[in-house]
Amino acid sequence: MKTYKEILQHYKKDKVLLAAIDSIPHEIKPALDIDVYRALLNSIVSQQLSVKVVEIIWKRFEDLFVDGYPEAEKLLAIDDTVLRSVGLSRAKTQYLKNVAEFALENEMSFDYLTKKTDDEIIKYLTTIKGVGKWTVQMILMFPMDRLNVFPVDDLGIQQRMVSLYGVDVEKKLLKPALIEIAENWQPYRTLACKYLWKMEL
Known part of the structure; x- marks a missing residue:
């Protein structure tokens, strides 16, 4: 490469x-990051917000978890009102939980995804409600560092x-x-x- x-x-x-x-x-x-699940959550939080606002909301979001990591099971267990209290919209709250549910039921490891083409990854991840093509393209470009997006x-x-x-x-x-x-x-x-x-x- x-x-x-x-x-x-x-x-x-x-x-x-x-x-x-x-x-x-x-x-x-x-800026390779093999944690695609976490990167996808962050990308959803980032939608239509300035970098500074995203940093504040993401920090509050991470602080909801004892070790700072939003494991899927723990994320799904948090009440929506608690998630919204950190600055998340109703829609983003649901989208984050959609990603968590998908992660529990489907493979999202870097090793699994890296075997797929860009188009295959877009098709795979956009089956999650709230995750559109642009969001997946950001995942491809940054944490996955795909070269031709x-x-x-x-x-x-x-x-x-x-x-x-x-x-x-x-x-x-x-x-x-x-x-x-x-x-x-x-x-x-x-x-x-x-x-x-x-x-x-």
């Missing part, structure tokens, strides 16, 4: 992206690509246009997106 530094060399044919990456002072490094539905990615490449098309044509641009990054679209998120709008 190529290192991130080696992957950056692959972007040489996209001078716009490479120039933007060069303007970012901090190097992005892999392109979350075209992500608003941050859309905004930065429109700004960077001067994309000016009808709304219905936006996603196809962005997918075409990202073809130049194949088969390493993940790292390009991680750098896009670091860019100032």
Whole structure:
């Protein structure tokens, strides 16, 4: 497997992206996390919230457990009102419990999932109510460090690509246009997106 530094060399044919990456002072490094179950819970908590708010709610959530780890059985045993008291919405409370139920009844180990393709993992985990494609893509990109994920539905990615490449098309044509641009990054679209998120709008 190529290192991130080696992957950056692959972007040489996209001078716009490479120039933007060069303007970012901090190097992005892999953040592999084999605990996919915990990462999925965290991803649900993170939906539509700022990083700072997520940190506060996640810490309160972890504090509900004696050892700080949200084991599935213990999570399911906690009353919904207690979970909501730490800042979780009614929907997120149910989604977290859906993940816990799934984890008890199905395989979610890193070793099991790593044998599947990206599309297979998306299909597998989106059977959990409350877990959508974007959420699983974040799992693929960060804790699983899959190399070729392109979350075209992500608003941050859309905004930065429109700004960077001067994309000016009808709304219905936006996603196809962005997918075409990202073809130049194949088969390493993940790292390009991680750098896009670091860019100032």
